[in-house]
Amino acid sequence: MLLWLSLIAGCTNVAGDVTRTIHPAPSSALDTGTLFSVASEFFTRAGYQCVTRDDPGALRCTRELRDLYIHRTLAEVQIYPGDESGYPHTLVTSRWDEGLVPGEFISNEFTNPDVKAFCEYLRAQALGRCQAINE
Numbered sequence: 001m002l003l004w005l006s007l008i009a010g011c012t013n014v015a016g017d018v019t020r021t022i023h024p025a026p027s028s029a030l031d032t033g034t035l036f037s038v039a040s041e042f043f044t045r046a047g048y049q050c051v052t053r054d055d056p057g058a059l060r061c062t063r064e065l066r067d068l069y070i071h072r073t074l075a076e077v078q079i080y081p082g083d084e085s086g087y088p089h090t091l092v093t094s095r096w097d098e099g100l101v102p103g104e105f106i107s108n109e110f111t112n113p114d115v116k117a118f119c120e121y122l123r124a125q126a127l128g129r130c131q132a133i134n135e
Helices: 002-009 034-043 114-126
Strands: 013-017 021-024 049-052 058-067 071-080 087-099 127-134
Touching: 021 071, 021 114, 034 049, 034 058, 034 071, 034 114, 071 114, 087 114
Parallel strands: none
Antiparallel strands: 013 087, 021 087, 021 127, 049 058, 058 071, 071 087
8 A cells, every 4th residue: 555655656756956146247138127138048948948027027937858758857047136226137947856755865966958058158158157156
């Protein structure tokens, strides 16, 4: 009976990448709307589905990394505005594992290469820069 319950119950595990802040370049006119537009376009090209949430005015992008019958993995990227001036924005990324694979078999380490590429894109386009929190 316990084995059967464990098979239908499933497990959810979350692992996060380093949290970053996004700062506009000195000569850039990167406001929240422009940042969300640039980020949405970038992550959509990388295979994510992006939505802008009205409350609290955040951008959320998700991409399926694995979808097996017994296990599903999603990458999630979220950008939140900062204080009243809007900056710095906070960039958070995580990996969600759901299914029948116990957490002991899933790494709690996660680095999202798409976020790293997005930060490099911002810098290369002279729009802004990312800075890891605690750096």
